[in-house]
Amino acid sequence: MRLLLAPMEGLLDFPLRDALTRVGGIDRCVSEFIRVTGTLLPERAFLRVVPELNHGGRTRAGVPVRAQLLGSDPACLADNAARLASLGPAGIDLNFGCPAKVVNRHGGGAALLDEPELIARIVAEVRRAVPAQMPVSAKMRLGFNDDARAIDCAQAIEAGGACELVVHARTKAHGYRPPAYWERIADIRAAVRLPVVANGEVWTVQDARRCLEVSGCQALMLGRGMVADPGLALAVRGALEPVDWAVLLPLIADFWQLVATRVEPRHRAGRLKQWLNFLRRRHPEAEAAYQAVRTVNDPTRVAQLLFDGAAPHNVSAKLLHPA
Template sequence: MLSPPDAALPPKGLLLAPMEGLLDFVLRDILTRVGGIDRCVSEFIRVTNTLLPDRVFTRVIPELEHGGRTFAGVPVRAQLLGSDPGWLAENAARLARLGPAGIDLNFGCPAKVVNRHGGGAALLDEPELVARIVAAVRRAVPAGMPVSAKMRLGFNDGSRAVECALAMAGNGAEELVVHARTKADGYRPPAYWERIREIRAAVAVPVVANGEIWTVDDALRCRAASGSSQLMIGRGMVADPGLALAIRRHDDLGLAPAEPVVAWPGLLPLVRDFWRLVCARLEPKQRAGRLKQWLNFLRRRYPEAEAAYLALRTETDEARIGAWLATGAQ
């Protein structure tokens, strides 16, 4: 049964980014407990030439079994990736019945295996196909369910960025997130936030800025360069789980703290919860690697995470990892 869709983002709203292989439902759960995030977007669910069963959607987005929200109550919008308008529409209609906080379409993934099959950022060379995809999905889902899209500036260059944005907004996408790099740029700094301003001037829907936002200062510079007050943050939030709260503190009080808003003693219980969830929900071969992956990000901001990463980087035994987190990670 459909749940009510989430409201539009507030003027300075903050989204948690989808990141394949990193920002999954476990980390969404943990990071939204910290606070400051208005809405999440799931990792993409790939659609080819089949109608996916419900279990595929709920495996990637277990929040569908909890009203389309994380346990902290933050809405989760479900993201689809593919290149066939008909199959995307059929799958979006089935997914909509499960009650996500909207359907998001991926036009930004830079992975070679995805692009090789005509998905993700590769579609930015085909704005006519982008238009057909968005229109088909918009027709397929209930009128009250939001449809949004995430794009990069382009594939090899940004010459068609505005054309692609118009194809999305003109065919039913109610919100665009723009990662301010091309596929060719990958994740190399910088992000070209100023290019988002051109897109904002061309479309009549909200445009959310994304890319290379690691600190409060980055967030402020991105807003100034892009003209977008609404932001999507990904790796910066993984590295500093209090980043959204820090941005909100600056918005409310004009303060930009040098130290993390969430100190290590407050974060450590969440690291332990993360480990418990990983052990409960992921395959054994994935567990130790997922913890080390997050600690590797956290050590950008936390010396204690550096110590934890060094202590555990060669450890694979779950019991010893759990024991160290319980007693050694102080």
């Protein structure tokens, strides 16, 4: 069984990838998307989203990261994929699932699921543009407004030459509302030969087992469930001991440090609160921490409340211990 860490724009970025892969259990990550809109991006644009490119395309824990591209112009995506490939990612992934309105309005993400012929061209152009040994994979939803063309889109991705397909078992119209329709992943698996990875609404070990059973897949991509429970991948693999708050403390502290180096001061508190908001689903200590800073936006004040006044660049994990 392979377990992948999902790309989630505005949530599962470099600092959180770093923290979650250090917990363990994840085989590979996919970065949040790099948007391609008609120009050849400079190298710094790729490095900003995927700093792991500076370290062999791997997180600090050694987990490989595939860089994800989003766009709708096959030629432009191919040119950017070639430049990205030169930076040494663990592979290139193509986004056919983003439900954001601003992305869909410009024909990207899930909007492409109404155009399987264009999807096939995009995958084929990118596949031709990068070295043969560079994996090219894709992630899709079941469709835009409905799932009538789900199999067409999956077959288009296969025809274009992708080596793997992740299926988020909801349409764009479904958003992130439960349930996820894992049985439709089984239909897609039956229609293609490339490996299919199941994604969507896996929050617990029981969810993971049920998803594998219903979809017939041998691989899962974990997203919000892993953010809420960083020990989920280990638990799915059969770890006997849960990942408790004491284990998470240094990771939260390091996450805060990384956020401080990458995020404007006015947004730093929001990033920490966002993760604590997920963590409080599993950890009462996170609930206490979240309530302590829920209305606080000044990062200095956050440090005083949660890190005993330590500066963001000098945080000790033992200080993050709310009463």
